[in-house]
Amino acid sequence: MTDQIQPIILTGDRTTGPLHLGHYAGSLKNRVGLQHTHRQFLLLADTQALTDNAHDPDKVRRNVIEVALDYLAVGIDPALSTICLQSALPALAELSMLYLNFVTVARLERNPTIKDEIQARGFGRDIPAGFLCYPAAQAADITAFKAQVVPVGEDQAPLIEQTNEIVRRINRQVGRDILPEARALIPAIGRLPGVDGKAKMSKSQGNAIPLSASSDDIRDAVHRMYTDPNHLRVSDPGSIEGNVVFMYLDAFDEDPAGVEDLKARYRHGGLGDMAVKRRLEDVLQALLAPIRERRAALARDPEFVLDIVRQGTLKARATTQETLDDVRRALGLFAFDG
Amino acid sequence: MTDQIQPIILTGDRTTGPLHLGHYAGSLKNRVGLQHTHRQFLLLADTQALTDNAHDPDKVRRNVIEVALDYLAVGIDPALSTICLQSALPALAELSMLYLNFVTVARLERNPTIKDEIQARGFGRDIPAGFLCYPAAQAADITAFKAQVVPVGEDQAPLIEQTNEIVRRINRQVGRDILPEARALIPAIGRLPGVDGKAKMSKSQGNAIPLSASSDDIRDAVHRMYTDPNHLRVSDPGSIEGNVVFMYLDAFDEDPAGVEDLKARYRHGGLGDMAVKRRLEDVLQALLAPIRERRAALARDPEFVLDIVRQGTLKARATTQETLDDVRRALGLFAFDG
Numbered sequence: 001m002t003d004q005i006q007p008i009i010l011t012g013d014r015t016t017g018p019l020h021l022g023h024y025a026g027s028l029k030n031r032v033g034l035q036h037t038h039r040q041f042l043l044l045a046d047t048q049a050l051t052d053n054a055h056d057p058d059k060v061r062r063n064v065i066e067v068a069l070d071y072l073a074v075g076i077d078p079a080l081s082t083i084c085l086q087s088a089l090p091a092l093a094e095l096s097m098l099y100l101n102f103v104t105v106a107r108l109e110r111n112p113t114i115k116d117e118i119q120a121r122g123f124g125r126d127i128p129a130g131f132l133c134y135p136a137a138q139a140a141d142i143t144a145f146k147a148q149v150v151p152v153g154e155d156q157a158p159l160i161e162q163t164n165e166i167v168r169r170i171n172r173q174v175g176r177d178i179l180p181e182a183r184a185l186i187p188a189i190g191r192l193p194g195v196d197g198k199a200k201m202s203k204s205q206g207n208a209i210p211l212s213a214s215s216d217d218i219r220d221a222v223h224r225m226y227t228d229p230n231h232l233r234v235s236d237p238g239s240i241e242g243n244v245v246f247m248y249l250d251a252f253d254e255d256p257a258g259v260e261d262l263k264a265r266y267r268h269g270g271l272g273d274m275a276v277k278r279r280l281e282d283v284l285q286a287l288l289a290p291i292r293e294r295r296a297a298l299a300r301d302p303e304f305v306l307d308i309v310r311q312g313t314l315k316a317r318a319t320t321q322e323t324l325d326d327v328r329r330a331l332g333l334f335a336f337d338g
Numbered sequence: 339m340t341d342q343i344q345p346i347i348l349t350g351d352r353t354t355g356p357l358h359l360g361h362y363a364g365s366l367k368n369r370v371g372l373q374h375t376h377r378q379f380l381l382l383a384d385t386q387a388l389t390d391n392a393h394d395p396d397k398v399r400r401n402v403i404e405v406a407l408d409y410l411a412v413g414i415d416p417a418l419s420t421i422c423l424q425s426a427l428p429a430l431a432e433l434s435m436l437y438l439n440f441v442t443v444a445r446l447e448r449n450p451t452i453k454d455e456i457q458a459r460g461f462g463r464d465i466p467a468g469f470l471c472y473p474a475a476q477a478a479d480i481t482a483f484k485a486q487v488v489p490v491g492e493d494q495a496p497l498i499e500q501t502n503e504i505v506r507r508i509n510r511q512v513g514r515d516i517l518p519e520a521r522a523l524i525p526a527i528g529r530l531p532g533v534d535g536k537a538k539m540s541k542s543q544g545n546a547i548p549l550s551a552s553s554d555d556i557r558d559a560v561h562r563m564y565t566d567p568n569h570l571r572v573s574d575p576g577s578i579e580g581n582v583v584f585m586y587l588d589a590f591d592e593d594p595a596g597v598e599d600l601k602a603r604y605r606h607g608g609l610g611d612m613a614v615k616r617r618l619e620d621v622l623q624a625l626l627a628p629i630r631e632r633r634a635a636l637a638r639d640p641e642f643v644l645d646i647v648r649q650g651t652l653k654a655r656a657t658t659q660e661t662l663d664d665v666r667r668a669l670g671l672f673a674f675d676g
Binding site for chain 1: 384385388389390392393395396398399402423425426428429431432434435436438439440441442443444446464465466467468469470471474475511648651666669670671672674675
């Protein structure tokens, strides 16, 4: 069984909206590759999404199928990857509650990821307790699958360290390694900016290109994409740094030599924004057309998609319950069912 | 079905040690009465016990059966009351994690019960996150059973208020009363002091009389009981205030007129400590002998006791899962199984 020797990956997305090109470049594309060499679990993180969306659970629910559609559309293969729903895995909540006893409030507050996100979301003192506690919940997710590899953005690396602290504390207490430590897998490509040049692409900012974008949407988005504001005439030399069009070309154009050539001509002067944008539009249309088509076909059969999520979740239930039982047994808790 | 009209009570104990006379006076005795007029759930709170005993889960496990033995020994009738194990009810962890999103960290920190207990346990900044979060977990316990009445000590009343805040917030969000508010039932008798006169009776302080105390243990405990340190000679007038022997007589002697008579004679002078202690010893021996006997008989058949806990827990699983489903459905979360 190759299953036994493939390292386990846990990854996933909060179900707060359909995924976009930033997700594709930063993670989805990698996952399609990783599923051939790893045992990969993809978590539809609806419970985690609630930690800052408790006022709008409807949004969180509606987007479960949207994210699942995105996964399947980009080429996640349910025969190779397990897509599962966080809220339907009770062992995750049970492990989370257990782990909260193995981490102090002071430690959670020191977590740089949490600090940054509290600031970004403007929570201040009125941060929901669930949000403060989410590193423990994430440790539950990661360890429940006994994941050894967790692909995350650079800013999320401290969360993996927090997970490993809990793992070490429990392993030390029980006197053997019942839980593996996890390693952050940080993608080579940094975060893709929004089409407006802002650091973060997000649906709420209106600067994202969703995976389901129509041909017109793509054209419009590329058209209004941020370039070099000082590049007024075609003959002027242009700047590549911070130029979103080139950043997207770097991320998506499969002809890097061609991109280097365009960059040289742009820097020199004589290459207009429109010409570069035309190239990017072609690249993105070619990338997204099959994804959009596949997504639309799947969206016509939601029961088929939900059934994939159901099958994956049942498999994940067995895996996560087994880990919970291991941890409870090793800690010497009361074994009710056995 | 009388079940339908009886109010629901949730009560229980942390499984950190066998119960003692303080528990009997403060809650167990009432529960034996309440089970005839209420639908009563008794929670063996092993998960909550872990919030400050994560370093010693073994203690928490061992005491599950001890507390169950105490319940049955004092007259809790499994046909009238449901004894269930907290850690074997996954819906409680799931509701806890959900409720953490409906309460802020600032609000948890303001909870006077938590504040006091942090101080009493010497936690300071290194409080385990699970301990800070336990009001949300308690709200999960109470609401999972849709309990309307929760017997608590006066110092625990703020936890019920915290529960009701979460209940109101969820009911308001979903636009109807899916969860009932709970009412604190504060016992008429205040907290019983330790035999040494300290405010709190506890096993760890060595000042408690366990329900399983032998006849000799009871005699010794009464003998060293704190009275009036200024009452040196039998003929001296003695003081009743802070006199543990009289506090115990008030709590346990079923002849209050006789106790009043002893008090008058003690105050006046001419009644020795030994005479009063003899009376108390008789009372306690009479109270505890049948409890001890019953407890010892049950302890010889642990499988019988565990089976009662198992049956109760299965019943409680159905009840708590139903509530979780109700809450999830009302909030509009993804319904995986339905």
